[in-house]
Amino acid sequence: MEAAIIFFLSSGLFLGWALGGNHLGNIFGTAIGTQMVSWRTAAVLGSVFVILGAVISGAGPTETLGKLGAINTLGGSFMAALAAGVTVYWMTKLGLPVSTTQAIVGAILGWNLFTGTQTDLTTLRHILTGWIAGPILAAVFAILLYLLVVAILRRAKLHLLRSDAYTRLGLIIAGIVGGYSLGANNIANVMGVFVTSVPLSDLSLGGFVTLNGKQQLFLLGGVAIAVGIFTYSHKVVETLGSGLLSMSPVAAWVVVMAHSLVLFMFASERLRDFLLAHGLPTLPLVPISSAEAIVGAVLGIGLLQGGRGVRWHVLGHISLGWLLTPIASGIISFIGLFFMQNVFDQTVH
Amino acid sequence: MELLKNVTLFRRTKALEAQIDEFLDLVTEATTIFQRAVKGYLDDGPGEAFESALHHITALESRADELRRTIEAELTEHTLIPDLRGDVLSLLEDMDHLINLCQGNAYRFSIETPEFPEEFHKDFRDLLETAGTCVETVVFAARAFFRNIHAVRDHTHKVIFLETETDKISTKLKRAIFASDMPKVEKIHLRYFVNKIDNFANEAEDIADDLNITAIKRTI
Numbered sequence: 001m002e003a004a005i006i007f008f009l010s011s012g013l014f015l016g017w018a019l020g021g022n023h024l025g026n027i028f029g030t031a032i033g034t035q036m037v038s039w040r041t042a043a044v045l046g047s048v049f050v051i052l053g054a055v056i057s058g059a060g061p062t063e064t065l066g067k068l069g070a071i072n073t074l075g076g077s078f079m080a081a082l083a084a085g086v087t088v089y090w091m092t093k094l095g096l097p098v099s100t101t102q103a104i105v106g107a108i109l110g111w112n113l114f115t116g117t118q119t120d121l122t123t124l125r126h127i128l129t130g131w132i133a134g135p136i137l138a139a140v141f142a143i144l145l146y147l148l149v150v151a152i153l154r155r156a157k158l159h160l161l162r163s164d165a166y167t168r169l170g171l172i173i174a175g176i177v178g179g180y181s182l183g184a185n186n187i188a189n190v191m192g193v194f195v196t197s198v199p200l201s202d203l204s205l206g207g208f209v210t211l212n213g214k215q216q217l218f219l220l221g222g223v224a225i226a227v228g229i230f231t232y233s234h235k236v237v238e239t240l241g242s243g244l245l246s247m248s249p250v251a252a253w254v255v256v257m258a259h260s261l262v263l264f265m266f267a268s269e270r271l272r273d274f275l276l277a278h279g280l281p282t283l284p285l286v287p288i289s290s291a292e293a294i295v296g297a298v299l300g301i302g303l304l305q306g307g308r309g310v311r312w313h314v315l316g317h318i319s320l321g322w323l324l325t326p327i328a329s330g331i332i333s334f335i336g337l338f339f340m341q342n343v344f345d346q347t348v349h
Numbered sequence: 350m351e352l353l354k355n356v357t358l359f360r361r362t363k364a365l366e367a368q369i370d371e372f373l374d375l376v377t378e379a380t381t382i383f384q385r386a387v388k389g390y391l392d393d394g395p396g397e398a399f400e401s402a403l404h405h406i407t408a409l410e411s412r413a414d415e416l417r418r419t420i421e422a423e424l425t426e427h428t429l430i431p432d433l434r435g436d437v438l439s440l441l442e443d444m445d446h447l448i449n450l451c452q453g454n455a456y457r458f459s460i461e462t463p464e465f466p467e468e469f470h471k472d473f474r475d476l477l478e479t480a481g482t483c484v485e486t487v488v489f490a491a492r493a494f495f496r497n498i499h500a501v502r503d504h505t506h507k508v509i510f511l512e513t514e515t516d517k518i519s520t521k522l523k524r525a526i527f528a529s530d531m532p533k534v535e536k537i538h539l540r541y542f543v544n545k546i547d548n549f550a551n552e553a554e555d556i557a558d559d560l561n562i563t564a565i566k567r568t569i
Contacts, residue, residue: 157497164362165362
């Protein structure tokens with residue numbers, strides 16, 4: 001890989017790092033907070049499965065993102081990823097909840113605007129539909145899963161200690177599924193903008209596995225996410241706690257599973273093919289905000305409990321973050337591209 | 350690695366479940382022996398039978414202490430049931446206190462040898478019976494807390510009812526004692542023992558109140 005490519009990829013890797021630092025909390029936060037799973041275990045499992053999810057199932061949402069804005073030069077890709085990365089980092093620093101998905105979509109729209117490229121409205125509509133449907137579906141799944149789990153636990157009459165052991169195991173499995181789904185769905189945010197601008201030839205790993213160009217990028221992005229998990233997530237997880245709703249470990253399990261199901265459904269090409277083959281309606285393969293899915297699932301449980309425990313002002317705070325993210329990222333991307341083109345003399349289109 | 354840890358966790362969990370069951374068995378056993386010993390005391394006065402029961406209760410108390418310490422250490426060391434550990438530790442301490450009450454009161458009978466006139470025997474037996482059932486019921490509630498959370502309320506409700514009954518019997522008995530012709534000092538001595546037996550039900554009620562709150566927390 002050429003040095004120039006590695007340099008330009010650095011912004012994507014930075015975005016991956018920020019994503020890793022922020023998202024371990026989504027999939028393992030309550031498990032760590034309630035001392036059911038240690039941070040180290042969570043970090044190792046999260047990293048491994050994020051990378052696997054990215055390399056094995058990351059193609060679908062990436063394709064959709066490519067259709068939204070086929071950024072075709074390294075300079076353009078670099079700036080879009082950098083704008084998204086800066087937005088995510090900056091908003092995290094300000095303590096505002098942030099979605100990497102929204103940041104990258106904002107940055108791509110900024111690129112479209114700057115270069116005068118027509119935005120594919122159908123794709124944009126698909127993405128926006130995903131953003132609205134994602135949390136709603138997560139809420140529905142959370143409600144159904146919660147009712148199911150409560151019914152099972154009521155029938156099973158497990159000893160408190162046995163139930164604790166199962167919950168612990170369940171949280172680990174949920175974290176693994178969550179890590180995989182996060183990698184599959186969100187790798188598009190990290191590396192999607194580079195797919196067209198960085199063509200790589202197939203790479204054989206010891207003759208056993210051959211990675212195509214996209215998969216190599218996804219592997220790199222996955223590693224960046226893993227580095228983020230190991231170097232930054234500890235701090236983010238520690239600050240969790242005054243969240244939307246205080247939850248028991250079992251409720252936390254439901255939330256992570258509902259979130260993971262949604263992320264997986266919007267990422268899996270196999271699931272789409274299966275639904276198509278059976279004449280069922282399909283979901284668009286779009287990157288979904290992991291944070292939105294978590295919030296949707298938590299709200300689902302909160303509403304099921306009568307909505308009393310929900311801290312609505314926290315929800316308002318979160319919504320503000322969601323509104324600000326794509327706008328801020330779009331503006332940074334637009335201004336950054338101007339400098340890239342006119343000051344650093346780089347081709348951005 | 351983590352899955353291996355979980356296999357060990359399930360094995361450890363099984364052993365701990367058995368220890369908690371044994372601990373709760375000891376509470377019931379100590380209470381039953383205490384009740385029987387005091388009834389025997391009323392019939393035959395102090396003697397070898399009572400002393401033998403006292404030794405039995407002391408052995409049970411030591412075993413219960415040992416079990417409680419082991420359970421507490423295991424729960425804390427392996428960060429088990431993190432969200433309810435504090436409540437479970439308190440519950441175990443409180444249940445242990447019931448065994449301590451059996452032991453302490455058995456010693457009081459042995460050392461102070463109170464004399465209960467025949468006319469008070471029936472009420473004192475009733476008091477013992479009701480307070481003993483109250484303790485047994487709170488043990489059921491504690492078992493339900495571990496195994497069948499939704500049954501906790503049924504048992505705690507009965508504990509509260511029995512505590513009120515115990516209060517009624519003890520008040521009636523104390524009135525009868527102080528209305529009798531006994532010397533004042535003896536009256537006060539008997540009242541002391543009535544209060545001590547009544548206290549079993551009070552303690553059981555306090556545990557039942559805490560269990561109700563913890564059960565709500567546990568209901569996801």
